[in-house]
Amino acid sequence: MVATINGATANAVNTKVTLCGIEMDNPVMAASGTFGYGKEFAELYDINQLGSFSFKGTTLKPRFGNETPRIAECPQGMLNSVGLQNPGVDAVISEELPELAKVFHKPVMANVCGGSPEEYAAVTAKLEAADQNADCESAQPQIGWIEVNISCPNVKDGGMAFGTDPNAAASVISAVRRETKKPLIAKLSPNVTDIAEIAKACEAAGADGLTAINTLLGMRIDLRTGKPILAREVGGFSGPAVFPIALRAVWQVTHAVDIPVIGCGGISSAEDVLEMMMAGAKAVQVGSANLVDPYACVKIIEELPAAMEKYGITSLEGICSEESRKNM
Amino acid sequence: MRNEIVTIQSRRQLAEGIYEMVLQLPDDGAASGSGREGAAAEAIRPGQFINIKLEGQYLRRPISICDWTEDTITIIYKTVGRGTEQMSRMQAGETLDILYPLGNGFNLNGTFSKPLLIGGGVGAPPMYGLCKRLAGMGRKPIVLLGFGSTADVFYEAEFRQLGAEVIITTEDGSRGVKGFVTDGMDGVEYDSLFVCGPERMLQAVDEKAPQDVPGQMSFERRMGCGFGACMGCSCRTKYGSKRICVEGPVLERSEIVW
Numbered sequence: 001m002v003a004t005i006n007g008a009t010a011n012a013v014n015t016k017v018t019l020c021g022i023e024m025d026n027p028v029m030a031a032s033g034t035f036g037y038g039k040e041f042a043e044l045y046d047i048n049q050l051g052s053f054s055f056k057g058t059t060l061k062p063r064f065g066n067e068t069p070r071i072a073e074c075p076q077g078m079l080n081s082v083g084l085q086n087p088g089v090d091a092v093i094s095e096e097l098p099e100l101a102k103v104f105h106k107p108v109m110a111n112v113c114g115g116s117p118e119e120y121a122a123v124t125a126k127l128e129a130a131d132q133n134a135d136c137e138s139a140q141p142q143i144g145w146i147e148v149n150i151s152c153p154n155v156k157d158g159g160m161a162f163g164t165d166p167n168a169a170a171s172v173i174s175a176v177r178r179e180t181k182k183p184l185i186a187k188l189s190p191n192v193t194d195i196a197e198i199a200k201a202c203e204a205a206g207a208d209g210l211t212a213i214n215t216l217l218g219m220r221i222d223l224r225t226g227k228p229i230l231a232r233e234v235g236g237f238s239g240p241a242v243f244p245i246a247l248r249a250v251w252q253v254t255h256a257v258d259i260p261v262i263g264c265g266g267i268s269s270a271e272d273v274l275e276m277m278m279a280g281a282k283a284v285q286v287g288s289a290n291l292v293d294p295y296a297c298v299k300i301i302e303e304l305p306a307a308m309e310k311y312g313i314t315s316l317e318g319i320c321s322e323e324s325r326k327n328m
Numbered sequence: 329m330r331n332e333i334v335t336i337q338s339r340r341q342l343a344e345g346i347y348e349m350v351l352q353l354p355d356d357g358a359a360s361g362s363g364r365e366g367a368a369a370e371a372i373r374p375g376q377f378i379n380i381k382l383e384g385q386y387l388r389r390p391i392s393i394c395d396w397t398e399d400t401i402t403i404i405y406k407t408v409g410r411g412t413e414q415m416s417r418m419q420a421g422e423t424l425d426i427l428y429p430l431g432n433g434f435n436l437n438g439t440f441s442k443p444l445l446i447g448g449g450v451g452a453p454p455m456y457g458l459c460k461r462l463a464g465m466g467r468k469p470i471v472l473l474g475f476g477s478t479a480d481v482f483y484e485a486e487f488r489q490l491g492a493e494v495i496i497t498t499e500d501g502s503r504g505v506k507g508f509v510t511d512g513m514d515g516v517e518y519d520s521l522f523v524c525g526p527e528r529m530l531q532a533v534d535e536k537a538p539q540d541v542p543g544q545m546s547f548e549r550r551m552g553c554g555f556g557a558c559m560g561c562s563c564r565t566k567y568g569s570k571r572i573c574v575e576g577p578v579l580e581r582s583e584i585v586w
Contacts, residue, residue, distance in 0.1 A: 033558070040556045040574075044329065056559075064562065064569050069550040071560035073387050073411075080552060085559040085569070229550075239386055291553035292381065292388060294427070295331065 014315040020183030024051035031287035032111035037096035042103040054109035062088035067231035077239025081232040093130040107144025115157035117175035125179040151189030151214035163189035166201035177206035187211040196256035211262040254280030270303035342482035373433030374458035379554035381425040394453035404453035440520035448474040448525025474509035478502035543581035
């Protein structure tokens with residue numbers, strides 16, 4: 001492993017970025033739903049090499065999720081209809097977060113889901129309270145950001161239903177906003193006509209940042225049976241195939257709002273990271289790539305300084321500035 | 329779990345659409361930094377699987393481990409889609425990127441002495457590695473293998489070479505007992521069950537076997553990652569949800585919810 005972990009490298013490029021006031025050694029986060037609560041990956045490598053990660057979407061009560069099959073192969077990507085399987089916020093607080101604290105010493109992003117604005121708010125309130133009460137030796141809270149998942153395409157109630165209507169999106173963000181002072185990130189759905197409109201509604205309702213994008217609604221049929229492969233028939237499409245769509249969404253959203261945007265969708269190389277940041281992203285999330293290659297995030301982080309050098313980039317804060325975008 | 333580039337040592341067709349592939353693990357020296365410590369033999373348990381990255385396919389393909397030595401892994405697979413069809417055309421000398429060993433595997437710590445091993449179709453391969461280890465422990469496994477027709481039968485001789493009593497069933501009766509594996513169970517005495525095959529076969533075996541016989545059954549699910557991150561292959565059990573790729577693919581008979 002090349003020692004490029006702490007931002008400054010032998011080549012003197014600076015990979016540090018600041019997201020909503022929190023400094024990160026590099027802009028690479030693992031996306032929610034592809035990294036669990038960190039445990040599986042911490043067994044393979046030091047996950048402190050990541051900028052951070054967004055933990056598995058968490059609801060008020062435990063959820064089993066959808067019936068299987070939940071996964072389907074696609075050209076340059078995959079479908080999932082997991083359906084927010086998670087142990088519920090109480091178990092996350094009592095079991096997952098203390099375990100995570102042993103192996104991850106940076107602020108984590110908490111992905112919050114619900115079937116109503118009240119549920120989103122209740123999950124956030126519990127996480128907020130737990131973080132304040134935590135017997136934490138470091139002054140730094142364990143949860144850095146709250147990511148509000150208003151874009152999951154795999155649940156009947158809530159999820160994407162909130163993220164495809166500006167008023168509904170605003171109602172969730174407002175409800176969560178009342179429960180926390182932590183930076184609030186709204187995770188946007190690409191399954192809309194005008195993503196900028198939703199982004200503006202979230203900003204107006206108090207979001208401090210945005211993640212663009214969640215998965216695209218897709219479907220596959222098994223030719224032998226003539227029936228959908230997924231038990232729930234439709235699911236979220238992700239992987240390299242969606243990268244241009246995510247990039248376009250980030251570009252549109254960054255031009256519509258003043259809050260920072262995290263680029264997410266199909267990123268699988270350091271060059272994808274740079275391209276996403278040139279589109280305006282302050283940080284990025286790597287999702288499906290983690291499932292195919294558990295070392296995807298650390299490989300991207302290792303490759304980042306060389307990729308920056310190749311394109312004459314000395315600082316990542318620089319390439320996503322308003323000025324550098326105008327100069328493109 | 330280790331991530332390694334393995335070389336195909338041999339590939340041969342065993343029956344229509346059924347292939348055996350022997351994968352050569354890199355030397356420990358060559359694999360430094362891969363996380364592989366010591367011989368593969370010490371790390372693998374029967375019933376575990378590998379997850380294979382194929383050129384042009386996005387998700388890895390999970391394939392059960394049939395057998396292994398210190399520096400090889402043998403897999404047997406059926407061509408069911410683009411990934412496995414691609415594998416069926418690969419030649420010795422080509423390489424594969426694999427994650428291994430994955431899943432829990434069979435638990436061999438029981439007090440049983442007459443285990444019945446049942447494999448349906450490509451459910452047979454993991455039974456081979458299991459049979460070999462059980463025989464090595466001095467147990468007398470009985471192996472019951474179910475196929476469609478005589479042309480589909482594979483590995484019968486290999487199982488016999490392990491000293492196991494082998495019963496074959498075919499659906500059309502062209503070989504052995506006519507019918508399903510459940511028909512082959514008639515009159516067989518056993519004190520424990522190890523089963524791998526299609527889910528409807530597992531359920532039929534569970535319904536046929538006496539309730540008090542302990543058993544372990546290996547399940548199949550479409551998987552995303554194969555190592556517990558995506559929750560794509562979850563199933564309900566009597567003790568809560570489990571990931572087929574981590575807490576499975578082998579479940580105790582007593583915890584299965586049909």
